[in-house]
Amino acid sequence: MITRELKDLNIKIYEEDLDNGLKVILLPFEKRTNYALQYITRYGSEIDEFISSTTKKRIKAPYGVAHFLEHKMFEQEDGLDPFAFYSKTGTDANASTGYKLTSYIVEGTTNIEENLEFLINYVNSPYFTDKNVEKEKGIIIEELNMYLDEPENRLFDNNNKSVFVKHPMRRDIGGTPKSVSKITKEVLYECYNTFYQPDNMLITIAGNFNIDTVMNIIKNNKKLKDRKKIGSIKTFRVKEPIRVNRKEKRIKIKNLFLPKFILTFKKELKETKAQDIYKFKTTTDILLFSLFGSSSYFRERMQANDMYSLFFTSCGSVDNIFLTEFIAETKKVDELKDEIVNLFLNGEITPDDLERGKRVMISNEIIDSDSPFKIMDKIVDDLIEKNEMILNRIEIIRSITMDDLIKVRKEIINESKDNYSFVVAYPKE
Amino acid sequence: MEYTKIKKETYNLHMIQTDRFKTTNIEVIFSKKITKEDITKTNVLSSIMTYTSKKYPKRLMYTRALENLYSARLFTNTYRIGNLLNVDFNMRILDDKYVSCNLLDDALSFLSEVIFNPNVSDNKFDKDSYNVVTNEEKAQIERFREDSRKYSLMKMYELLDKDSPCSYNLKGYLEDLEKLDREKLYDYYKEFIKCNNIDIFIIGDINFEKTEKIVEKNFKFKGNKRVIIEPSLISKKHREVVQEVIEDDYTNQSKLSIACRIEDMNKFEKNYVINIYNFILGGTADSKFFKNIREKYSLCYYISSGANKLDNLLIISSGFSKENYSKMLFLIKKEMEDIRKGLFEEEEIEKAKKYYISALDAINDSENQIIASYYAMDLLKTESIEKRKENILKVTKKQIVELANKVYIDTIFLLGGDKL
Numbered sequence: 001m002i003t004r005e006l007k008d009l010n011i012k013i014y015e016e017d018l019d020n021g022l023k024v025i026l027l028p029f030e031k032r033t034n035y036a037l038q039y040i041t042r043y044g045s046e047i048d049e050f051i052s053s054t055t056k057k058r059i060k061a062p063y064g065v066a067h068f069l070e071h072k073m074f075e076q077e078d079g080l081d082p083f084a085f086y087s088k089t090g091t092d093a094n095a096s097t098g099y100k101l102t103s104y105i106v107e108g109t110t111n112i113e114e115n116l117e118f119l120i121n122y123v124n125s126p127y128f129t130d131k132n133v134e135k136e137k138g139i140i141i142e143e144l145n146m147y148l149d150e151p152e153n154r155l156f157d158n159n160n161k162s163v164f165v166k167h168p169m170r171r172d173i174g175g176t177p178k179s180v181s182k183i184t185k186e187v188l189y190e191c192y193n194t195f196y197q198p199d200n201m202l203i204t205i206a207g208n209f210n211i212d213t214v215m216n217i218i219k220n221n222k223k224l225k226d227r228k229k230i231g232s233i234k235t236f237r238v239k240e241p242i243r244v245n246r247k248e249k250r251i252k253i254k255n256l257f258l259p260k261f262i263l264t265f266k267k268e269l270k271e272t273k274a275q276d277i278y279k280f281k282t283t284t285d286i287l288l289f290s291l292f293g294s295s296s297y298f299r300e301r302m303q304a305n306d307m308y309s310l311f312f313t314s315c316g317s318v319d320n321i322f323l324t325e326f327i328a329e330t331k332k333v334d335e336l337k338d339e340i341v342n343l344f345l346n347g348e349i350t351p352d353d354l355e356r357g358k359r360v361m362i363s364n365e366i367i368d369s370d371s372p373f374k375i376m377d378k379i380v381d382d383l384i385e386k387n388e389m390i391l392n393r394i395e396i397i398r399s400i401t402m403d404d405l406i407k408v409r410k411e412i413i414n415e416s417k418d419n420y421s422f423v424v425a426y427p428k429e
Numbered sequence: 430m431e432y433t434k435i436k437k438e439t440y441n442l443h444m445i446q447t448d449r450f451k452t453t454n455i456e457v458i459f460s461k462k463i464t465k466e467d468i469t470k471t472n473v474l475s476s477i478m479t480y481t482s483k484k485y486p487k488r489l490m491y492t493r494a495l496e497n498l499y500s501a502r503l504f505t506n507t508y509r510i511g512n513l514l515n516v517d518f519n520m521r522i523l524d525d526k527y528v529s530c531n532l533l534d535d536a537l538s539f540l541s542e543v544i545f546n547p548n549v550s551d552n553k554f555d556k557d558s559y560n561v562v563t564n565e566e567k568a569q570i571e572r573f574r575e576d577s578r579k580y581s582l583m584k585m586y587e588l589l590d591k592d593s594p595c596s597y598n599l600k601g602y603l604e605d606l607e608k609l610d611r612e613k614l615y616d617y618y619k620e621f622i623k624c625n626n627i628d629i630f631i632i633g634d635i636n637f638e639k640t641e642k643i644v645e646k647n648f649k650f651k652g653n654k655r656v657i658i659e660p661s662l663i664s665k666k667h668r669e670v671v672q673e674v675i676e677d678d679y680t681n682q683s684k685l686s687i688a689c690r691i692e693d694m695n696k697f698e699k700n701y702v703i704n705i706y707n708f709i710l711g712g713t714a715d716s717k718f719f720k721n722i723r724e725k726y727s728l729c730y731y732i733s734s735g736a737n738k739l740d741n742l743l744i745i746s747s748g749f750s751k752e753n754y755s756k757m758l759f760l761i762k763k764e765m766e767d768i769r770k771g772l773f774e775e776e777e778i779e780k781a782k783k784y785y786i787s788a789l790d791a792i793n794d795s796e797n798q799i800i801a802s803y804y805a806m807d808l809l810k811t812e813s814i815e816k817r818k819e820n821i822l823k824v825t826k827k828q829i830v831e832l833a834n835k836v837y838i839d840t841i842f843l844l845g846g847d848k849l
Binding site: 031032033034083084086087088089090091092093094108109110135136137138139140142143145146148149150151152254255256257258294295296297299300303304306309310329356359360363364366367369370 | 448449450451452487488489492493495496499500521523527557560561564565567568569571572574575576577678679680681682684713714715719720723724726727728729730731748749750776779780782783784785786787788790791793794845
């Protein structure tokens with residue numbers, strides 16, 4: 001077992017790779033009553049074409065299959081489903097599917113041993129039948145309908161279709177009512193057998209628990225012992241072009257009452273190491289904080305002129321792409337967009353801005369570190385994205401200089417000043 | 430964890446000492462009897478007080494002063510507890526040991542500026558700040574309609590009883606906003622600062638004596654007398670004939686909201702039995718609604734119930750295709766009827782009790798929940814966590830059946846589902 005320490009935060013993380021390839025990450029937190037267990041596979045909605053590990057055939061799965069599979073894992077042959085089991089001890093069970101991962105989550109205060117054992121067992125016991133697959137379609141289609149009724153989701157969906165040319169982010173994680181209705185138990189087993197293999201998965205535990213106890217359960221679990229390494233999985237992915245798909249898109253949305261827009265600057269992400277990506281992103285965060293943050297001249301001026309009723313910025317990477325986003329609710333759509341573009345390309349930043357920005361980022365890291373669950377989420381993200389852990393976030397923030405800020409800024413401007421997408425949603429009628 | 434409450438002349442000071450967190454949380458709670466007219470004013474007032482202050486009259490100065498407190502976070506929250514309209518001023522700062530200065534002292538002095546020294550001249554609030562916060566309030570009111578699930582619930586409450594506080598929309602009302610001006614808002618401020626019951630909570634790795642002195646120095650309310658207000662709404666009888674309203678709307682899914690009156694609950698039922706009843710019916714992912722209506726019939730993705738002991742209401746919410754409406758209603762009524770007839774297992778009761786206890790145990794992991802728990806003990810005379818854990822175990826099947834027979838569907842509202 002490898003022990004690592006999060007620098008400046010006095011937090012220890014334990015990591016062990018089992019013989020069958022399963023990775024275990026432990027984050028014990030003494031001053032905590034509850035705990036969270038996660039069983040994660042590196043398989044999300046972005047993978048739809050792959051070579052099956054059992055038949056070796058190339059499979060093209062219907063959109064939304066990873067999410068469907070997540071729902072169906074809760075079905076158990078002996079009838080004791082996870083909700084029924086965990087509710088016996090007042091424990092919460094849940095699951096979620098993202099673009100890159102599917103996670104099975106258990107949160108509780110007692111009975112960690114039995115709860116962990118059950119988690120491992122149920123995720124290792126698929127039970128799909130024609131009948132139970134058919135039954136799930138009604139539930140999932142209603143889930144998709146629920147999201148379709150949220151006006152903001154329509155805006156985000158249109159935005160993804162504008163920003164990305166080929167990337168799976170263009171599609172909803174859950175697929176569409178049409179694609180979901182095509183899913184069969186056969187394709188679920190193909191996906192399960194290919195991606196739910198120990199060397200493609202990890203178990204994380206954060207909160208109040210004893211390391212030896214949980215390791216003992218994981219190492220001696222019979223179902224897990226039977227599973228073997230399968231080696232690398234062949235998936236088919238198209239490379240996302242650097243250019244935006246659509247420069248401008250204006251749509252009307254039902255039940256939207258105030259116009260909203262998303263403005264996205266797109267560029268290539270050149271950094272490959274987790275630490276370098278984190279530094280690039282954090283430098284951009286400081287840039288956005290200085291120019292557009294709550295204590296910026298921009299906000300003071302815009303608010304005084306009633307230029308928006310909501311305004312956020314964010315930035316981050318998706319595979320080989322780096323995005324900087326501006327999201328607003330405003331009645332002065334084009335005026336505000338021009339103000340943003342102008343300031344983003346021409347605004348000045350001072351060393352004082354940098355120092356204030358760094359201080360805010362560091363303070364946020366310390367506050368976040370009060371929650372073992374938040375720390376674990378960051379670790380999992382790093383591992384899934386780059387197979388690395390960042391242990392020195394605060395140190396990286398401290399190291400950012402004015403030169404870094406200028407360099408990052410220049411790079412973003414040069415590469416994305418003519419490469420941005422603008423999506424506006426107006427109320428219908 | 431150690432708790433102490435000190436009754437001051439104009440406010441109550443609650444301090445909780447714990448080393449579980451890296452931050453110190455300060456919560457100043459203003460509480461008074463709710464009226465519909467006060468909601469919009471309260472929203473605008475709490476926003477303007479945390480937008481600028483007399484000492485920091487420009488937004489930039491205000492936000493940078495907060496940043497200088499190691500990026501302290503200060504926000505307000507307006508909410509209703511039965512008959513009460515509460516506003517929290519919630520401040521979160523890093524613990525002194527991470528910043529090597531007396532941050533608590535500086536933070537409380539900032540908060541004191543915000544509360545006692547607003548950005549007012551000539552008996553009017555600052556014009557620029559007023560324009561910004563009223564524009565934001567207006568947008569917040571308009572935006573409410575974008576969430577069809579919440580809109581369905583709000584319409585249902587209005588149909589249930591438009592004069593009851595449970596139907597008040599805490600986002601505010603456009604007509605009240607139009608009536609307001611900078612002078613009237615300042616008049617309201619003067620009333621607000623004097624006529625509310627005030628509770629100050631501080632939780633963190635603090636020293637009681639020292640903290641009390643800092644609070645005394647910074648918080649000088651004038652003339653506030655504690656008023657005893659009954660938080661519970663009066664228990665009303667259900668309608669003889671169930672009220673059912675359907676409103677068309679172009680959504681993919683119908684949003685169903687149901688209000689049930691719970692009549693004449695005794696104290697034990699309000700504090701314990703109702704929670705168990707709700708967990709069994711629709712409060713968890715292992716409830717009757719979830720297991721049967723979602724999993725067995727696959728009619729919906731979400732269906733849940735929630736109980737409010739102060740409002741004497743049980744609320745049911747779900748979303749599904751409109752053609753399944755009558756089937757859904759039939760199944761919801763059937764599950765409720767089954768509990769009335771005692772058609773449920775001892776095991777379901779045991780599970781519900783475990784959920785309740787587990788939720789109580791997890792309170793200690795969140796500063797805000799710890800504060801909320803002590804506040805409820807003080808305000809609602811809720812028993813201690815230990816006592817609650819003991820009492821919940823005493824709930825019997827007979828009591829649940831008795832309670833189930835006091836739950837009556839009163840109003841059913843269905844919104845939309847009429848695809849374009």
